[in-house]
Structure formats: C-alpha cells, structure tokens
Amino acid sequence: DAGVTQTPRHEVAEKGQTIILKCEPVSGHNDLFWYRQTKIQGLELLSYFRSKSLMEDGGAFKDRFKAEMLNSSFSTLKIQPTEPKDSAVYLCASSPDWVQDTQYFGPGTRLLVL
C-alpha cells in the first residue's frame, strides 16, 4: 500500500505570497491531520479532518491557514499571506481511527519564506 504522499517536498516563497501544499492520505484512512513542526515548538496541530469533515481548525492558526479536504483521497493546506515565521516543515498524517490507532506521516514539505 502507498503511504502518505506530500507535494511539493520543498517550497520557497516571498513574504505575502499564497502557497498551497498538497497531501494524499493512505487509502481507506478516515482521519487526516496537518501539522507544523519546528525545533522550538515541536509538532503543532493545524487542522484535523474525520471522514472529510473539519473537526479542528487549529485555533491560533485560523487567520492565514486554511485546510480543505476535497475528497477522501486529497487535501490541501493554503497559507495566505505567508510570513517569514511560517518557515517550518509541514507534515500531513492519516490514521484509520485516531482514538485507537497510530498516525502515518508523510515526508513533509519544507517551507522557507523570505
């Protein structure tokens, strides 16, 4: 079975640009997560979907971050407008059932905002 795929793997953006990150979860998984990872803050949850419904919109990340799940096999994370502090690794993960099962992570997108 294919794992979680993410594109692009690397992204460089100018401050103020709009960028869209893409994720394809493991086939058959009900739950999809978007995280941001930095050395200082660790893993921060941005959004969480269960069966395509948005369950968690990331609180403090709501203003400029918007995740969508267009169908059960594809999700996007839009950052608009980007700021230098958004430079981080963005990870997508999926799970059959987050309550009692592990999450399977994609390779991540490394974003640099200049």
Next chain:
Amino acid sequence: QQKVQQSPESLIVPEGAMTSLNCTFSDSASQYFAWYRQHSGKAPKALMSIFSNGEKEEGRFTIHLNKASLHFSLHIRDSQPSDSALYLCAVTGYQNFYFGKGTSLTVIP
C-alpha cells in the same frame, strides 16, 4: 487543555547502553499512549503503543504505562547508533490528542 511533557530534552548514550525516555501527561482519562521515532530529515514513524497499565515489549523496546502517576516511558535495551533520532510521545484523551516536543537521542559508537 492536556499537557504532555517529555524528559530529558536530549540524551547522549554509548552503544550498548540502556536508554530510558519519559513522558508525563495531565489528563487521567487519557486512553491511548504511543511513541514515535523521527530520524533526521524523515517523517515521524510509530514505534509502539499501549492502552492499559503495565508493560509491553517488542524486541529491544519496552513501553511502560502508569496512569495513576500520569507517566509512561520508553526503554531501549542495547542502544544502537541507528536508534539516534528524535523520540516523540503522543497521548490521546477524550476528543483530543497531543504530542510532546520530543527527546533527541544520540547513541555514540
């Protein structure tokens, strides 16, 4: 809001040593506890998980959970250089889940 904390932040051990990593949580109703390992530049990958109090062993790895003391741990027997990575603990509560910030482990040959 659940608080999940890991200790130590970083650890350096010689090859062959026993390594112990700790994770504390604040919600006694938490249901599911897991450890993830993340090698440098790679995605986190689930290592082991446990639901109920006690111990679970898989190869060189043992996970121990004590819900009453709000603590669970990962023990690595005969640590290898390939075990060098960031170790993340994860705790699932009622309608929420949290990751710790991680322990960076370096195993020196």
